[in-house]
Structures are given as structure tokens and as C-alpha cells.
Amino acid sequence: MSESEFTQETFQSEQDNSTPVLEVSGLTKRFPGVTALDNVDLTVYPGEVHAIVGENGAGKSTFCNIVTGIMTPDEGEIHISGKLQQFTHPAQALQAGIRMVYQERNLIHFLTGAQNICLGEEPVKWGGIVNEKILYRNAEKLRKRIGIDIPLEIRVSEMSAAQRQMIEILRALLYKPALLILDEPTSSLTESDVEILFKTLRQIKEEGISIIFISHKMEEVFSISDVISIFRNGKKIITKKNGEMDREECIRYMVNRNIESLFPDVHPSDTENVLELESISDGIFLHDINLSLRKGEVVGLYGLVGSGRTELAELLYGLRPIKEGKVYLNQEEIIPSTKKMLDKKVFLVPEDRREKGLFFNLNLRTNLTISFFDRLVSYLGIIKKKETIGLAKKIADSDQLKLKYSNINQNIDELSGGNKQKIVIGRWISHEEVNVLIMDEPTQGIDVGAKYEVYTIIRHHAEKRKAGVLFISSELPELIGVCDRIYVFKDGTVAGELSREEFDGEKILHFAL
């Protein structure tokens, strides 16, 4: 507690209007195969609301993780209120006056609002007993100072989403930070709640606290921010004052073009539907989805994270219920289940291969052949080892996959991200027949070379093997390069459909935002 009081003093003495609260220069962070943050400069002045916008994977999260000390940069410097800082631990960033309010809420539901605000900073009496009276007084003082109307005595479990968000923000403000970072703070709020939140943010700004506001909702960015910075592919593209840039310009900066040359030549196709969805709803989030996929066609599903694309893939695999609507496979109605889809040769390469695709306790051979066991067993279910090894090698060495491995029985954790992804892809494309291939973010976290190989696999399956491919991605350039058609998802439904001739980054983003 005494430490926090000390830091509070320091911020106030160092805060005058000329020194920036946060000044980063040349910030760079590389991950294997990808530069997540590339030479970023950014300056935030006291009392400024600085919006950072960009597509998924533009580098916004990495930026926040570095500024809050969760990750260390490979290159670059961070100055906080004029002082050079090298964070190796999040506690140091807190100490320097940087507070982040996370998307996922970190509240303890059975405690009251005030108790949550003072969590970890409880005033004590008699050597260890929480002094509830002072605790409530502290929380109340803070509430009054910020000037928002929120009950402090009721439990968080009984609060609305907006109220919880306020409690979280108040907690971050308990010891007047220099900089408050809000990551998508409105994603679970209703419109009127957003208004309340913005009123609060303006109050905080009056206090001289700077705010970094991360969002991809244009309207909100224009309504709250003083300055807007746009990130794309790990680079900061531009910083402009709010008012000097309109929505169209903003979107133009967010979209990457001039990358199409990377992709294989694309040939549109015109055949019958292999998959058709008719006003599909799951009764929870997805609603009224109409979608079709032709044989030999690559159809992209674009949208922001949480727009319903992965959920749709899961629904097709019977992993989510269907409340309304119909699914047709080759003109026949089908009630989706994993088993039926596998029987009909509809294969899903799930997003997040680590969580949903790979078995780290099993070796490479088994990971490649696990979908073939039914035909690799002899009597009593005993696996034919020789045949399994032969098949695994055949899959791994196939022209499509060209897996780089040292031993077919090796531990898969030692393989690169791209090769891990190829295991999950290879598991399915090695079947003699592929009717529909659903690829959910197959290029995430793999290097450019491996990405290109994945694009080739996708095109090959559409053109040569006459499969229908659903390609889910958050990277617009790759969808524009590979797909014959794109559906844009927003809030659990299809917000727009574009044929190849209509492909245009700005247009697609308009549907998605």
C-alpha cells in the first residue's frame, strides 16, 4: 500500500503537458516466422484519448502486451513520462503507472463492487483484519471523484455487463494511473451502456489521465478519441488527429493491398452446390445464415474475431445445436453430427491447432493416421503397425504436404508451426475422397512459405479434386487472393456476399465493421 502511495505522488509531480506519458520508438517484436510488431513509434500525451485501430493480427495486442510488461520487445525503447523503462515483468509496468483493463473480466463475483475495487489493496486494522468501513469510504471517494453512478454495496454477480466494466475501470483508477489501456471495452456492452462508459472515460480524461482505446468499431473510435493511430501487419501506418481523417480514409489505411501477386492464379468455377445452408440459427448467437458452396469452389468467410465464423464451422460438425434452418449436402438434407460429416467426407481443420487439432502425447505417425484407424486394424482391434507407418510416411511425403520431419515416430512438439498445421491438414486431405474441406484460420502463426503452401493445397482441392472449400480467415489479403467468393460475417450472421469481380478490401471491411 505504501508503495502505491509513493508512485501516485511520482506521477503527479512528473505530469506536465509537455512530456508525453508514453513514448515508444522503434518497437519491434518477432515470433518464429512472423514479425508481430515492426519498428513502431507512438506517442501519447497527458489527458489524451488515443485510439489504436487495425484488423485482427495487425499488432494491437502485441503492442499492449509489451507496454504492460507481459512481453519484452526485441528492439525499441519505451519512455514513461520521460523516463526510459525496460519492463521484464507486468508488476513493473503497474509500478510505472500503466493500468490495463482486459477484455476478459478479472472480477471476483461473490465480492461486492467496493471489495473488488480495493482487491489486493485492502485497508487493514489490528494487523490483518480488513477494515470494511475504510474500504467502502475509499471506493466511494473514488466513485465520486470520477462521478459515475454505480452501486458499490451489491455483489458483482448481480451487476450488468456495463456495471462490471465500470467496476473494473474504477479498480484500475484506484491509484491514479498515468495511462489507462482499454482493449475492446465495448464488445459486450449495449449501446446505452457504451454511452455511460464514454461519459466515464471523458471524466477520467478530465483528471489528466491518458487513455489508449483499442477498438475496431469505427463509430466509437470517432466519438471518443482525440488521436487515431492505424496499425497494419505489425506496422503503425499513420497517426492523425480525430477530425483530420474520415471513415473511408481510415478503412483504406487498414486494408492491405499489393499482395495479390503472391497467390496462385485463380479460376472461377460453375458447378452444382455441394453444401447449402438455409436460414440457419443456433438459438444463441448465430442467426439466419444462408450460404452455398459449389463443387470446385473456394469460398472465404471473413469477419472479425467473434463474428460467428468458427461457430458456424462447429455447427456444421454437430458441435453446436441447430435451432432452425436446414443443411443440404449434395442436395440431400442432413442433420449435422461429427460422425455423419466424416462419413460424407466433410473435413474440418479447426482453428488453434494446439487446442483443437493435435495430440501432444501421441507421436507423429499416430497424429497423421488417427482418422484412418478403422481401416488399419486387424482382428480384435489391433493396429497393423507396418501399414500404419507406411501410410503415415506416404501422407507426410506427399507432394501436397512435404512435411519436414526427422522420424515418423517423433514427438510432434519439436516440429515448426507450419509443419504442425500440415499434420492437421494432412490427416484429412489424404482421404481418397474429399467433398468439403473447412479450413478455420489455417495460416495463423505460420511463416510466409508455409502459408503459400496452404494456399496451394486449398486451390488444388478445389480445382483438381473438385472439393468445395470453406476458407475462414481474418486476413483479408489472403482471402482476396485465394477465394472465388467471400461471405462477410458480422454479429453472428452473413452481412454481405461478394463475387470475385466485386472483391475490394474497403467494401469487405464496410460489411464487417
Place this chain on the structure above:
Amino acid sequence: MHASEGVTKENRMDFRTYIRKYGVLIALLVMFGIFSAIEPAYYSLENILIIVRQASIVGILAIGLTTVIIAGEFDMSFAAIASMTGVMSVFLMGHFHMPAIPAWLISWAIGIGIAAINGIIIVYLGVPSIIETIGMMTILAGLTKFVTKGATLYYATFPDLFPILGRAFVFKIVPTPVIVFLLVILVFVIILEHTKKGRYLHAVGGNPTASIHVGIEVRRVKFLALIISGATAGLGGIMIGSLLGSGVPGMGEGNLIPGISAMFLGAVFLRDGMPNIWGTIVGALLLAVLENGFIMVNMPFFMKEIVLGSVLIISVTIVAVLKKGEIPGVKLL
């Protein structure tokens, strides 16, 4: 990195990996050597077979537990199931004068039935397995006391076959439990390492979400694992009954901690913290070597529990370090 540096580094890593992989087996041999040096009678063929007999019942129970852990669940009730089936087999033969084989089959079925109840509650109702099986263990402790009225069940006449699973010898020297243990090992090595179902058990324990995506029926496989544990526990219980020649309420309970210890010791063997059948066998043998040796060197009576508890904590600690804090099968909530 220079090439030469790389080579030496790799060699050193290989040596360390070797120690880590075979540490439990090395410990088994070293302990055996120490006891043999103290007392030459220790390494006689007779004593070695007695050690293996001591290991066999714990080993059979621990193999069932290992199967459940591989599938990502835990079973605390296996020793209690063994008590129940053991008591039931003695009761059926003594009280109802039933021939040995039907009595064994009925009590074995009871063990499997209890495991099925575990399975339904854990897999289909979603109760954490460690909690549910602690509950079942407690219920069974009460039920065995009910059957035995809290006393030792002993009867004047038993079928001639009764001692064959516990107290008999083949060729006058090999104890029958050792033969049964070898058969169980054979069956489970095949199931766990060489069959489709065995591969699915590993898959379900390793990544349930990915298992669903490749079309494995996760619940059914986990249910099967719990049933298997009930079957091995039932077999173990029948053998304990046959060995003791009577029915005692808590006759299987002494196997709980040794069984868990054997499994965790085994997890350190071969597969970097992942429980596996060969490891469990070596773990059970190590425990038997220790127990037999301590008796031989006249270790004070209270040392058995102290050593057993220490072995459990040390082995779980090694697993926790290897798996970075994630103990396989142990999920409280």
C-alpha cells in the same frame, strides 16, 4: 552455434534424458543390489518370486488406474472396489456354498457394475472423477462392513479352487498371482499400446477437443476406461480374498496408496511424466522390493508408511516438474 559445441551439448542432453527415462528402473536395480548385499537370501529365486507376488496385486490394480489416467480421469475407488469384490467372493462361497467360479464371476460383475455407476456419474453427469470416486470409495467401505457385519468372514468349508488365485504355486515354485499378473500385463500392453481403442484412450486424455474433431466418442472412451479399472480392481479383489482365505472389511484398502504411487512412479519412467503401463509395472516392482527389503532388514514398523508417503510425494513432484504443474488425470474442478 559451432558444430562441435552442438555435438557435446547433444551428448550431455542424451545422458540426462537417459537418467530421466530409466531413473525408476535404475532405482529398482540399485535398491535390489543394496538389499542383496545386506542379506544374501534376498536374491534367491524364491524371494524374487515372493517380491513379484507382492507386486502383482498392487500392479494389477495400478494398471487399471493407469488406464483411467491415460484417458484423462482419476479413480480413487479401485482399492475399495477390490475390498468389495473380495468380500463378496468369500461371502458367496462361504455363506451360500457357491462353487468358486460362479462366485468369482458374480463378484467380478459387482466390481464392474460399481465402475459403471462411477462412469455414468463422471462421464455423463460431469462430476469431477477424483471427487466422485472418493465418494464411491467411502460408500463401499460402509457396504463391505455391512456385508461382513464389521468382522472377519471365515467359514469352515470353502471350495477346493478357492486358494488357487492367491496361495497356489505352479511347478511348486511360481506363485499363481505372478502368472495372473503376467497375463494382465500381456493383455494391457496389447490394449493400450497396439489397439485402436488404446490409441483412442491416449487421444481422449491428451486432447479431448481434438478427439471430438476426428470423430472419437470421447464419453464412451472415458466410460470404457473407468469400466476397465473396475474390472482390474475386481480381479485384484478376488485374488486378495483367495490369498487371505477369509473376508475382511478393508482387505483391499492397503493397496490404494501403493497403487497410486506405482502409477506416478511409472509416469516418470520412459515417457516424461505421462503414466504408462511399463512404468506402472516397474513402479509396482520397486515398491515391492522396498517393502520386502525393509522387512528383511528389520526396519521399524512405522517406517513403511513414512517411506510410502515419501515415494508418492517425490514421484508426483517429479511428474509436476516434468509436466510443468499439470498432473495428468488430476482435475479437481
